[in-house]
Amino acid sequence: MTCRPHRHLVGATTSQAAKPSLAKRYLFGFDAHLAVTRDTQHIKPLLDDGTPDPDVLPALVVGLCLDKPGERPAYNGLKTIRRLRERGYTPGFLAGDRAYDNSEPHEWQLPVRALGYKPVYDYRVDQLGDQGGAQGSILVEGTWYCPSMPESLIEATSDLHAGRIDRETWAARIAARKPYRLMPEEREDSEGHQRMMCPAESGKVQCPLKPRSIGSGVHLPLVDPLPSPTGPLKVCRQRAITLAPEEGAKHWQALDYGDEEWQKIYFRLRNSVEGFNGFAKSPLAETIESSRSRPIRGLAAQTILLVFQLAHANRRKITTWLDSLALGGQRPIRRTNRRRKTKPLGTWTPTGHLTPAT
Template sequence: MGFKPVYDYAKDQLGSKDEYEGAQLVEGNWYCPSMPEHLVNATADLIAERIDKQMWIERTRQRTQYLFLPKQAADAEGHRRMMCPAQAGRVQCPLKPHTLGKGVHLTLVDVLPSPVEPHAVCKSGSVTFPPEAGAQLWQPLQHGREHWQRIYFRLRNSVEGVNGFGKDPLYEHFESGGTRRIRGIAAQTLLLAFQLGHANRRKLTAWADAIALNGDRPRRRPTRRRKTRPLGDWTPKGYVTKTDKRTENEPDQ
């Protein structure tokens, strides 16, 4: 239908959880098979309190240089041609000599030793990923990065806001089974759809009443929004506070 997934991960879904032709799926995205372990396990280390929030943010940013990039748009069935970060000019790799000597600003990949031949992604310029590869955990945006945060929290806040709006005991009261006194999943679903429709109409009415039209005053005062925290300060263990940043910058005693 054209929609793309954006979601968070449970503790048992962190780190490298799938593999295709050598590329590893780390929290929703395909990365170089030789990406350092401390970057692969960055989120798991944060949850286990082995690193702090600021270090987690830095490590998720460092992952970008090992990220596989699309070479072309996905076809009608979902197959997509992807190229490794060395081929894309983001790192230098000994397995691809033509990528060496591109500048000291590019990281030199420390290729993991293997008794067998290099992975398919390391022997060719690009690899076609089928739609079923990593489908359970894949998402197009890098987990934890600023763009992911903007999309994820906007969607989550919208969903939670509607849930809270519809749970108001003076109106639809979604969470109470007593508002839908009938048995059966089909019947419950149909009645819940009517409740959602009523909640949407109530929300639209409140919005329309807060707008000034033709120079007239709005019928009701607009709701004051709460101040929100900068998305770039978010981590899976909460927002980075000023105290965290000050502690990060203070020298060891």
């Protein structure tokens, strides 16, 4: 299962105005931590005739936890997805907003990996580029790389945010990082440790510290390692290194930041949860953001009523989806609401979409 826990402020019983101040929201509201499941493997949710693909289920809420605003996001998010495992859901990719991502690794990042989920993150501007190292390798935006990867590739996203490069250059530099990645030599063991090979050993680059890699192909990048008075780094001396799960745990993620696969997974999860929030907030339906839809005080009472509201929203979404299907050559009962043209994969950048070539 691929899901995205998300904090969402819902009103409690109070006489607050339609647009309360932030202080009042913290006094009278709750954070709803929602786990939304979404199929990220299908590229086209719509068939050629514009009707939904029956193999692509709609995004639905499958877990919920309510708490005070800003209170223990990692604890509540983890409690929500742990219950999903107990109910038999198979873990998949997992993306959460930055309240989860910026928690301490032992509170969020390591436990979700221990549950079998594969985290996918976005980062703050001050977290881009080099995020630390281990045994000579460097962690750049969640992925382990050769320490001699060119600085222009390490700082690609920071340069984009600072306006030093355009979006097309950023996309080219993200693609140019791939040969410098450390490659897995074997699967993770039961404790989360994994053997990772130097890219010169895996035939992705040429490096003078690995003489056998020189001349292996003129198309391969030539690494220029910096001289060191203490000799080559451990990752450069050995064929492979063993990385423990604690190393780089806060920022490590399962996909290469910014590439097409990352875009497909991360943004589908993000768009799904934001879309469901808007769906369930509809003033013509569940209006989960309004305190008047749950006229009773108390965390337990609010949780129970919100569960019924979200179950109704799930049912409404499933009914709408079923009515939009064209099965057995029959016309759908309801015309699909999806008429927008979405951006193609490969065009996203942290500052917007690439302009299509004219």
